[in-house]
Amino acid sequence: MSKTKQVLELSSPSMKTKHERLTGLVQQCNYCCGYGWFWSRDGAYNSVKEPCPMCEGTGKMQPVITIEWKPVCQDK
Template sequence: MSKNRQVITVSPPLFLKETGRKEQMRSAGHICSHCHGNGWFWRQPDVEKDSVKEACPICGGSGRLDAVITIEWCPSEERRKV
């Protein structure tokens, strides 16, 4: 099974003062871990009826998830080396 694997290289943007301290990016198309990419579950009704297909509450039935990644740049907590 193939995997969607991405790497983020973290480095501060050139014009932080103008663009703001936050960056946001989206990593799209990850297989939903809740429904394993099916997008739905079979639900058994209380009374004897046929099973009903119910959309996954996490991915909304798509079977895929996007990761929205926010990076906030702030002053370092590491001591400056002299």
């Protein structure tokens, strides 16, 4: 099966900021295989659909990356 990969290229900020927040492309949830739910049983042992705990029933996930920039401490 083919996979799509995203590559993140970092370069120091050109403006006065020490934090960045990047959002990646929407992807299929691998926990539920994109269905958004799992079969479960209720108290009467009937089949019920339970939402996926990872994607909360959407079947999709989106990465959010936070970057903190820090100066390099030089030993004297």
